[in-house]
Amino acid sequence: MMKFINTYYPIILAFGCMLYSVGLGISGKTYEALYTAHWPGTILLFAIAVRQRRKDSKQ
Numbered sequence: 621m622m623k624f625i626n627t628y629y630p631i632i633l634a635f636g637c638m639l640y641s642v643g644l645g646i647s648g649k650t651y652e653a654l655y656t657a658h659w660p661g662t663i664l665l666f667a668i669a670v671r672q673r674r675k676d677s678k679q
Contacts, residue, residue, distance in 0.1 A: 630667030634660035 625632075637659040645653035 630663055634663045637663065 641653050641656040
């Protein structure tokens with residue numbers, strides 16, 4: 621279970637942020653929803669960058 625969480629934590633976190641943004645949009649807080657809509661993409665891009673740096677440093 622811990623290996624799964626360590627591997628997929630950025631996707632789980634991004635999905636949670638996406639649900640948060642959708643919830644804000646449904647509740648009528650459109651500006652807040654637009655702001656938080658950028659969080660999942662940013663989280664995933666940072667996760668890719670960090671993992672590439674880890675692979676580069678091991679070689």
